[in-house]
Structure formats: structure tokens, C-alpha cells
Amino acid sequence: MQLPKKILMPVVIVLLLLAAAWAVYTYLQKESEPNSPDISVEETPIAVHFMENQEKVELGLQEDTRVQVLGRDENGEVISYKIIRTEADVVTNLESLNNEGNR
Structure with a gap:
């Protein structure tokens, strides 16, 4: 048909x-x-260090500001830091910095 x-x-x-x-x-x-990804990446915990008052003054920050040091150079100078406004701002692993984006 x-x-x-x-x-x-x-x-x-x-x-x-x-x-x-x-x-x-x-x-x-x-x-x-x-x-x-098919793989899981373990979080890399980092030691939490806060900036000394003298370092804050050298960077032009107020002494009462809570500042976490994220990195230092070979001379021990601060090369990266984060101002801590709440406990949730404290960085405990490096992956959280990548996921944070620009706030």
C-alpha cells in the first residue's frame, strides 16, 4: 500500500x-x-594566624580591627590578609577562598 x-x-x-x-x-x-569532577578534593586546613597590632599599624589599619594573616613572604612580611568582621569570615581552608568570589 x-x-x-x-x-x-x-x-x-x-x-x-x-x-x-x-x-x-x-x-x-x-x-x-x-x-x-569525578574526583573529590580534600579540604586543606590551614593554621589560623591573626595580625599583630604593630603589623596593623604599619598597614594603616586600626588596632582594634581583627585581621587574619593568609600569607607571608620569605621575610615574614604579610602579603595577604583578610579583615574579620564575624566568626564566619575566618578562613579555615584554602578552598573556601576560591568559592567565596569577590564580595
């Missing part, structure tokens, strides 16, 4: 549209999935 051209063309067009819609749907599903 041969289908008339009037029926065959719309059926083919509908099938092509369904295939295209399915391809777009699967592409968007893959794009919306979060990228998570």
Missing part, C-alpha cells in the same frame, strides 16, 4: 521536527547539569 504524497510529506515533516526538538532538549539538559 502506497501512501499518497499529501499524507507522506506532513508525516515526514512532523518526524523531523520531533527529532530536532528532542536533540535541542537533550542538549539543554546536558548544559544545565552542574559540572562536577
